[in-house]
Amino acid sequence: MFQDRLQAMLVPAVRAAFLDLFNQAPEAGAIGFQPTRPEFEGDATINVFPFLRLSGQGPEQTARAVGGHLVAHVPEVERINVVKGFLNIVISDAYWLTFLGETTGQDILQFPPTGKQVMVEFASPNTNKPLHLGHLRNIFLGWSVGRILGAAGNEVVKVQVVNDRGIHICKSMVAWRMFGNGETPQGSGLKGDKLVGKYYVEFDKVYKAEVAGLMAAGSTQADAEKKAPILLDAQDMLRRWEAHTPELRALWAMMNGWVYDGFNATYARAGVSFDRNYYESDTYLLGKEDVLKGVEKGVFFRKEDGSVWVDNTPEGLDEKVLMRADGTSLYMTQDIGTAIKRFEEFPGLARMIYTVGNEQDYHFKVLFIILKKLGFSWADELYHLSYGMVDLPGGKMKSREGTVVDADDLMDEVVAEARSAGEQLSKLDEFGEEEKSVLFEMIGMAALKYFLLKVDPKKRMLFDPKASIDLQGHTGPFIQYTYARIQSLLRKAGKLSTPTGQLAIDHYRLLPEEKVVIKLLHQFPAVLNESATKLDPSALANHTYDLVKAYNTFYQTVPVLKEEQEDRRAFRLALSMSVASTAKKAMWCLGMEVPERM
C-alpha cells in the first residue's frame, strides 16, 4: 500500500522534532501536510501556526527549529525553507526515484483485499420506456463506484432493481393492445424498449384527449383525470395482473422481454453488467410481514383506519405510512423487504450502496431509520449515493415534453463525433474499418463518460451536448491520447530500454517536469482512497487529468528517446510507463478503455 507514504514518514518525524525541541508534540492527526505551492521551493509544506502554543516561540523560529531537526534526522529531507509560518520541505530526489523504481511495473491503484463484500445498486429502470441521459449518469456513476471499491480491495456485488410491474407497464400494455396491431421488435425493426416506450407515449396522448373531452362535457379536471376510460382500463389491467390472469401475464412477459433486449443492448454499449437483478414483480409483496412485526414490537403504530405508520418525529422528520388500511404495500414497504432479503441472500455484506437520484433523499433517510428501528445491525452500513439531476441548456428534462435525451441516440452522437474528428486528423491510415469503429466507439464513449463523471456526483449538472462531445482539453479522449502517445514511445523504445535498476539514484538530478509527474503518481493511491471513501469518482477523474496534463508538459519539454544518456533515457521511459499503466487503471476504474494508438 503506497498511499500517503510521505505523510506516514513525516508526521512521526515532526512529532519527534517537537518532543526533542519543546518536550511536547501535537497529536498525529493534527499534523497535516499539503503540497508546496509551485511558487515556493519544496515538496511538502506544514504550517506551524497551530503549534505555537507548544513551542512557545514565534512562527518563524518554530518552523526553523523543526525544519532543522527534520534535516538532521530524516535522510529523505534534503533541505527546508521557511516563509512566515510555513515550513517548506524539500524531499530528496533519491526518495522520488526510489518510489518510482519500486512501483514501476506494479499497480499502485490496486489495494490489498479488505475481505469486505459491498453491494452497489444502480440503473434501476422502469420497463415502460427507454433509458435516457439521467440513467446514464446513474449507470456510469454506479459502475465506476463499484470499480473503485474493487480497486480499493473490496468484493463488489453489482445489482439493479427492475421496476417491471405497476401501472406504468399496464399503460403501455393497454395502448399496445389498442393500437399495436401485433407490432413486434422483430417485425418493425424497432428496439424493444423503444417500441414499448412508443405505446406508453401513445397512452398518454389518448389519456389527455379523454381528459380534455370529459372536461368539455363538464367534469372538473381532478375528476376527469381519475375517470378517463383508458386510465380505468390500465387500472383494471393492473388488478387482473395482480390476480395472475394468465393471458395478461403472458402479454406482460412478452413486452418486458422486448424491453430487456433493448436495455441489454444499451448496457452492453455502456460497458456495464450486473451480478444480480431484482425484479419488482418478485419483491413487491415483500416487507409486509416485517412491517407487521414492527407493529408487534411497538416500533410502528396503527391508525384507526388500520393503516400502519412510523413516527419519525424524534429524528426531526414526519410520520410516514408503511402500509395502507387495506393491507396493501407501498414503495417503502417493498424497499424494507428488499433490503432484508438482500442481507439474507448475502450474509457477508458489509455495506450496501443505493445509487439513486437526490429527489429521493428523504425516502432513503426514512428507509434507513426504519431499518434501524427494526433492529437490523447492518442498518448503519446502508448508504444512499445521491446524485444531482442532469439539466439541459433548455432546462429540465421532461419526458412528456419530449425533451429527454435518449441514451442510445446520445451514444450514437458522441461516437459519430469521435469519428468525424478522428477522420479529419487523418493519422489512422493504416487502420482497417473494423479497427476504426472500435477506436471511435472507445473515444466517443470516453468523452461522454468522462463528461458525466468529472463533476461531483451530488451536484446538479448542466449537460451541454456540444461540450459533452468535446475531445480536447479536460476530457476522456485527452487522457486516452496521452496513453496512446506513451504506447507509441514504448513501442519505438523497443530494446533500447535499460532496466531502471541501473539508474544511479544518488546522482540523478530530477528535472522539475519529471518531479511534478512523479509527485502526482505518488499521490494517486491517496486519491483512490479518497474516491473510495467518499464514493466519488470525480476526484479520481480529475487527478487522472492532472497527471496526464503534467506528463504532456514533460513530454513536450524533455526528450525521452532522443536523450543521449542511457540511464536518463531509461528513467524517462520508466516514468512514462508508470504514467501509462496508472492512467489505464484509473480509466478502468471510471469505466473507460484506452487505445494503443489513436
Place this chain on the structure above:
RNA sequence: GAUCCCGUAGCUCAGCUGGAUAGAGCACCUGCCUUCUAAGCAGGCGGUCGAAGGUUCGAAUCCUUCCGGGAUCGCCA
C-alpha cells in the same frame, strides 16, 4: 410553511477536514509540427468566490441571517 442540496472567470467545473498571490477546460487572442502522436505544448485575456455579519493570527472553506436556483415533505414508484 418545514427539511435538504446548490450559488467560484462569459460558459462548464476544480478547490471546501481553515492557510501563502483562488485553479483547469471551453470560448477569444499570440506563438510552437524538416526530433519521440499538434486529440498536444507555451503564453495572454478573464474573478467584490451570491450578499452582509461573526469566529480566527488567517475564511471561497466554519457559524448566523438574508437573497437567488432546485428538490422533497402523496395511502405514486
